[in-house]
Ligand SMILES: CC(=O)N[C@H]1[C@@H](OP(=O)(O)OP(=O)(O)OC[C@H]2O[C@@H](n3ccc(=O)[nH]c3=O)[C@H](O)[C@@H]2O)O[C@H](CO)[C@@H](O)[C@@H]1O
């Protein structure tokens with residue numbers, strides 16, 4: 001177990017480069033097993049989640065070589081062996097192997113990923129879609145088994161635009177016979193990245209980023225090796241952008257695709273934050289106390305749920321009262337209690353949090369319950385008076401590459417302590 005000791009009160013200043021996207025890397029690594037050959041993937045962030053995905057691929061028989069920010073996956077000898085509970089428990093995103101393994105081998109058995117800190121996160125839409133492609137699904141003793149003599153293209157309409165279901169179904173359809181349409185899909189930039197990766201290995205997919213994705217099935221022999229570069233992490237970049245605002249600093253975040261940050265930047269501008277956007281960078285200059293704003297999390301291009309906790313930290317210091325409504329995950333307000341310990345005035349009613357801005361936050365002993373809650377608490381600690389001890393930072397390591405090193409390069413004072 002590790003913790004952060006954070007001394008607040010420093011304005012962040014300087015330039016920081018965003019890493020490759022976690023949420024693009026994980027499905028792309030899963031997709032790399034479709035191709036019985038080599039994929040070289042660049043701009044892979046060095047994260048615990050990626051290392052778990054590497055372990056899962058190795059368990060399946062892939063040869064995985066990870067050197068700095070490049071991963072080479074050779075999937076020639078992959079077999080559809082069972083993915084057990086201990087591997088699934090280490091990371092939810094292992095469920096993304098379902099579509100790829102089924103597509104290549106016609107069978108897959110994985111442990112059910114189970115509950116999660118931010119919500120129950122069922123997989124009914126993934127499974128319904130796989131059934132429409134011709135798979136037989138069994139859910140028994142905590143395991144999901146999917147089997148199909150052959151998968152056949154289908155017309156699938158998702159009840160809601162689930163990111164993971166869209167990804168799993170896209171991967172499952174790559175080697176199906178005929179054409180698949182998936183409608184009401186997720187439109188997040190990471191879906192477009194997955195489509196681009198899959199097309200680079202020989203898949204025929206169109207439409208990612210719109211409401212409907214069309215996949216023309218190809219055969220295994222049509223797939224080929226690739227070298228592919230992951231898009232920048234819009235959530236990591238967003239976290240540093242909001243950190244600049246909360247500390248009244250002057251920070252430029254490079255290696256970003258500004259368009260992917262539009263929903264966040266629009267909200268920050270509404271709150272009075274001074275933002276200038278370059279071709280692949282965003283600069284934020286703190287200019288006094290920000291104004292309260294209301295936020296409702298929505299699927300992309302709406303406001304991302306993965307930035308909700310960080311915005312709550314910022315709004316806890318705003319002038320006026322803000323309302324945040326979380327519509328994606330039913331249990332994503334676990335940071336509220338910890339922010340309150342630091343002096344924030346926040347009331348929760350169901351899926352809505354009412355945040356009355358206070359003049360200052362104070363350092364406290366607090367705990368990260370999940371990845372983005374952890375990031376939000378680091379930000380609150382950076383803006384607070386005095387010192388904070390933040391426990392359970394392993395959640396943060398799932399999704400932020402060298403978080404404390406990056407913050408410290410901007411003038412923050414964070415020490416990682418091994419208990
Ligand atoms: C690795 C990764 O990319 N994770 C992201 C992905 O998670 P993930 O892919 O798990 O998120 P989904 O888009 O699937 O979930 C959105 C909502 O749909 C519900 N749902 C989902 C599937 C299903 O079969 N049935 C169902 O009811 C979920 O419980 C949730 O309430 O998208 C989320 C929403 O943008 C982000 O917060 C996560 O960071």
Ligand SMILES: C=C(OP(=O)(O)O)C(=O)O
Nearest residue numbers: 092093118306371372399
């Ligand atoms: C919820 C998140 O990730 P995951 O889906 O991997 O739990 C996140 O990145 O904020």
